[in-house]
Amino acid sequence: MTAQTGAGTFQNAMPFVADVLGPLERPSKIGAGDVLFREGEDPRGVYFVHDGRFDLVFSSRGGDAKPLRTADTGQILGLSCIVSNRPHDCSATAKSEATVGFIPKDEFQKVLDANPQLWMTVLQMISSDIGACWDCMRSLGKC
Amino acid sequence: MPSPYNLEVEYNCSECRVRAERLFCNMTVPTVGALDTVKFTGLYPKGSLLFVEGEEPRGVFILCSGRAKLTTSSTEGKTLIVKIAEPGEVLGASATILNKPYEVSAETIEPSQLNFIKREDFMKFLGGHPEACMHTAQQLSEKYHSAQREIRSLGLSQTTSEKLARLLLDWSVKSGETTTKGVRIKVLLTHEEIAQMIGTTRETVTRLLSDFKRRKMIDVKGSSLFITNKSGLENMVSV
Numbered sequence: 001m002t003a004q005t006g007a008g009t010f011q012n013a014m015p016f017v018a019d020v021l022g023p024l025e026r027p028s029k030i031g032a033g034d035v036l037f038r039e040g041e042d043p044r045g046v047y048f049v050h051d052g053r054f055d056l057v058f059s060s061r062g063g064d065a066k067p068l069r070t071a072d073t074g075q076i077l078g079l080s081c082i083v084s085n086r087p088h089d090c091s092a093t094a095k096s097e098a099t100v101g102f103i104p105k106d107e108f109q110k111v112l113d114a115n116p117q118l119w120m121t122v123l124q125m126i127s128s129d130i131g132a133c134w135d136c137m138r139s140l141g142k143c
Numbered sequence: 144m145p146s147p148y149n150l151e152v153e154y155n156c157s158e159c160r161v162r163a164e165r166l167f168c169n170m171t172v173p174t175v176g177a178l179d180t181v182k183f184t185g186l187y188p189k190g191s192l193l194f195v196e197g198e199e200p201r202g203v204f205i206l207c208s209g210r211a212k213l214t215t216s217s218t219e220g221k222t223l224i225v226k227i228a229e230p231g232e233v234l235g236a237s238a239t240i241l242n243k244p245y246e247v248s249a250e251t252i253e254p255s256q257l258n259f260i261k262r263e264d265f266m267k268f269l270g271g272h273p274e275a276c277m278h279t280a281q282q283l284s285e286k287y288h289s290a291q292r293e294i295r296s297l298g299l300s301q302t303t304s305e306k307l308a309r310l311l312l313d314w315s316v317k318s319g320e321t322t323t324k325g326v327r328i329k330v331l332l333t334h335e336e337i338a339q340m341i342g343t344t345r346e347t348v349t350r351l352l353s354d355f356k357r358r359k360m361i362d363v364k365g366s367s368l369f370i371t372n373k374s375g376l377e378n379m380v381s382v
Contacts, residue, residue, distance in 0.1 A: 058291075060299045062381045068298040083277075084284035089291045119276030120240075120269065126283040127237035133290035134225055134246050138215055140297035141223040141342035 009074025009128075010048060013121045020115050021048075024108075025101030036077065036092040036100065043081035043088060045104040049073055052098025057091040069136050070095070076125050082108060083122065147186045148254030150208060154184050156258070159207075165231035167205065167282045174272045181264040185257050193234060193249040193257065200238040200245055202261040206230055209255025210331065213247040214339065224339040226289060227252070227332075229317075233282050239265055240279075252331050297342060299382045306341040307351050308379040311361065315370050324362065325371040 010017065025048060030036060036047055039059055054077065055067035069090075071077055077092055082105055103111075112118050146152050153159045156179045162168045168175070182205070187193070193204050196215055206228055213226040213234070225247055228234055238245040239262050251257075260268065269276050300306045311328070319326040330337075334352070335345040355361045360372040370376060 058295045058299055060381045064299060064381075066298055068294050080284035080287045083280045084288065086288060089288055116273030116276070119273055119280065122280050123240045123269070123276060123283065126280060126287055127240045130237045130283060130287050130290060131246050133287060133294060134215055136294050137223060137225050137290065137297060140294060
C-alpha cells in the first residue's frame with residue numbers, strides 16, 4: 001500500500017517514508033462501527049488511516065463512553081502508545097467504512113532502528129496529534 | 144554568591160545531577176555534550192512569558208527547574224490552562240518541529256531555570272542524533288497522553304465539583320506530601336488559574352473549595368492545601 005499526498009499527515013511525509021513503510025503495511029478494510037482497538041489494551045502496532053474516519057471514544061469508571069475526538073485520513077493511530085509503551089487511552093471505532101494499513105509493533109520498532117530518519121516523521125505526527133488534542137480541549141473547556 | 148531567585152543553577156547539562164531522572168535529558172554523554180553546545184541557560188522570575196500562542200516558533204525551552212503554565216485562548220479572550228509543565232519537560236517542541244506558530248502560551252509560575260535552543264539548532268541536533276529524536280518523541284508522547292487525560296476529564300466529568308476533586312487528587316499524586324493532617328499540596332495557582340484548568344469561573348472554584356472545606360474533605364492554611372478525606376474526594380470522581 002503506498003502513501004498518498006496530503007497536508008499535515010503521514011501522506012505528506014518525505015517519499016522515502018512511504019518507500020520504507022509501505023511494503024510493511026497490512027491493508028485491511030474496516031466496517032462502519034468496527035473497533036480498531038480498545039481503551040486499556042496494550043498496543044499491538046500502528047494503524048495508518050488511508051481512508052475513512054474514526055471516533056476516539058473515552059470511557060468513565062461508571063461505564064459511560066463518549067466519542068470526544070476523531071481521527072481522519074492521513075493520521076497514524078497508536079503511535080504515541082508504541083513510543084511510550086503505554087496501553088491505549090481511548091478506543092477507536094470506525095464512523096464509516098475505512099481502509100487502514102497495520103504494522104505490528106515489533107516490525108515498526110525494527111524499521112525505526114534501521115532507518116533513524118523516520119524519527120522525524122514520528123515527531124511530526126505526534127506533534128500534530130498534540131495540536132489536535134489542544135483544539136479539542138479548547139472546545140471542551142468552552143474556552 | 145547567592146544565585147538569582149535562590150535557584151540551584153546547573154549550567155552544564157553533562158554534569159547535571161538529575162539528568163538521569165528526566166525523560167528528555169537522560170541521553171548518552173556524547174548526545175548531551177552536543178546539547179550543551181547549542182543551548183543557552185536562562186533564569187526567569189515567576190510570571191515570565193516564554194512564548195505566546197500564535198507566535199512563530201523561535202525554538203524550544205527545556206524546563207530544568209521550576210514550573211510553567213501552558214495556556215490557550217479563545218477568540219473571546221477566555222483562557223484555558225492546558226497543562227502545568229514540570230521540570231524535565233521540553234516546551235514549544237511540537238510547534239518547533241512542525242514549524243508552525245506556537246499553539247499555546249507558556250509562562251513561569253515560579254522562579255525557573257530554562258535552557259533555550261534556537262529552532263535551527265534544535266532541528267540540526269535532532270537530525271544528527273536519533274537518540275535525541277527518540278527522547279523527544281517519548282517526551283511528546285507523554286504530553287499527548289496528558290492532554291488525552293485532560294480531554295477525558297473535561298469531556299466525561301458530570302459536574303464541576305468532580306473536575307475540581309480530580310484535579311486535587313492528581314496534584315496529591317504528583318506532588319503531595321503525607322502529613323499527620325492528611326496529604327499536603329502546595330498550591331501555586333490562584334483560584335482564577337484553577338478555574339482556567341477546569342473550564343469554570345473563579346467564583347465557582349472559591350465556592351467549591353469552601354464547600355469541600357465545610358464537608359471536611361480539605362483544609363487550607365496559606366498556600367498549603369491538606370486533603371483530609373481522600374476517599375471522600377475519590378467518591379466524587381467517576382472519570
